[in-house]
Amino acid sequence: MxxxxxxxxxxxxxxxxxxxxxxxxxxxxxxxxxxxxxxxxxxxxxxxPCSFRRWLPLILEARNLDLNAVQIVKFTPAQAKLIIAASATSIITGEHNRAYEEDINEEIIPHLSSLKFPAEGLFMRLDHGSPKDGRQTVPGRLSLHSPNDIILRLTTSQRAQNEMRKILEEGSPTIDLNFLPFNKxxxxxxxxxxxxxxxxxxxxxxxxxxxxxxxxxxxxxxxxxxxxxxxxxxxxxxxxxxxxxxxxxxxxxxxxxxxxxxxxxxx
Known part of the structure; x- marks a missing residue:
């Protein structure tokens, strides 16, 4: 070598x-x-063939995590379109889009209420990439600790928007967000x-x-x-x-x- x-x-x-x-x-x-x-x-x-969900069991085994450590939130196409619409401004400003704040609070936030946030926070991943280019609520804090953290990360991430658009074009019934315990x-x-x-x-x-x-x-x-x-x-x-x-x-x-x-x- x-x-x-x-x-x-x-x-x-x-x-x-x-x-x-x-x-x-x-x-x-x-x-x-x-x-x-x-x-x-x-x-x-x-x-x-390289989708995250396909290889998730092996990834969990490598991290010594049980399958129960994974939390999955499934967005409907309508919810994904709402996130994409809000991102049009948020990607530029790096902030929450106030014009869509009420809709997101009604349609998206309750859908994230089932998530359990450990002390170390969560890591979010779509099937073919993570929104690592999105903004953090607390600059420098990569872990997610609340639904608002998730919304900001998604709506300010071009990577997330590209993938959600692609999934919608393929006609998938859901857009899956995978959450794992954050490893700093x-x-x-x-x-x-x-x-x-x-x-x-x-x-x-x-x-x-x-x-x-x-x-x-x-x-x-x-x-x-x-x-x-x-x-x-x-x-x-x-x-x-x-x-x-x-x-x-x-x-x-x-x-x-x-x-x-x-x-x-x-x-």
Whole structure:
């Protein structure tokens, strides 16, 4: 295995680009795919095989959690549309949309009243992503401790809006919100993404998965699974789907591990 330390400043600078141009790329167009294999990537891969609910039992086992630790709230299409409507302003302002406050208090808040909030708070996840880009009621507090926390996180998250719209377009009868006890040690500083390319000529797709490593007891836990494809929404982290094509889609003979970290002299 080859270890590569990527310059933190370069990564930080590229993160300011929307979309990123050097690292953590995704949603590449068919024209960007190498011409000789373009025919194999005409369609974007389905995310269903890597859905959170499908792999939830394994995720719980890795965290030593019982199935009872999971709380699920099912929004109707009408409730999801209300959240999406409120987000039109909230995503811009980062605040609750007062124009929809009464409707949300009547239609959404009671639907969240069955949730039990442990002292450490809750972590929220939709089937194909978390609203981690949403605002926090208390800046810096990622855990959720009330229905209002949940509403603010959802209505200010572009990731959540994109997924709910997609679920509605697919005609699903419910939009499921999965809640787990919050683990404050989990975070990008301790998470690693593993890319597993499909075998050459294989019909089945590859996959990628995120792993949380806790150095206190040297344990590893499965966080989530994602699709493996340059045209998907799966970010390439410290790689670039196209520029590093041979490394990501290679035969696995030469595994590369990339890491970056902020040093004491960097701000």
């Amino acid at each position: 080859h270890l590569t330390h990527t310059n933190y400043k370069e990564v930080e600078s590229d993160c300011q680009n929307v979309p990123a141009t050097r690292f953590n790329t995704c949603f590449h167009t068919i024209e960007e795919i190498p011409a000789q294999i373009r025919a194999e990537h005409l369609k974007c891969p389905s995310e269903e 040690r989990m975070g990008s500083k301790r998470e690693y993404r593993v890319y597993c390319a499909p075998a050459a000529g294989a019909i089945t797709a590859g996959l990628s998965f995120d792993v949380f490593y806790d150095e206190t007891d040297e344990s590893s836990q499965l966080v989530e699974l994602n699709v493996f494809d340059a045209r998907s929404g799966c970010g390439s982290c410290l790689f670039h789907w196209i520029n590093d094509w041979e490394k990501l889609y290679g035969d696995g003979e030469r595994v590369e591990f990339r890491v970056t970290r902020q040093t004491d002299g960097e701000t």
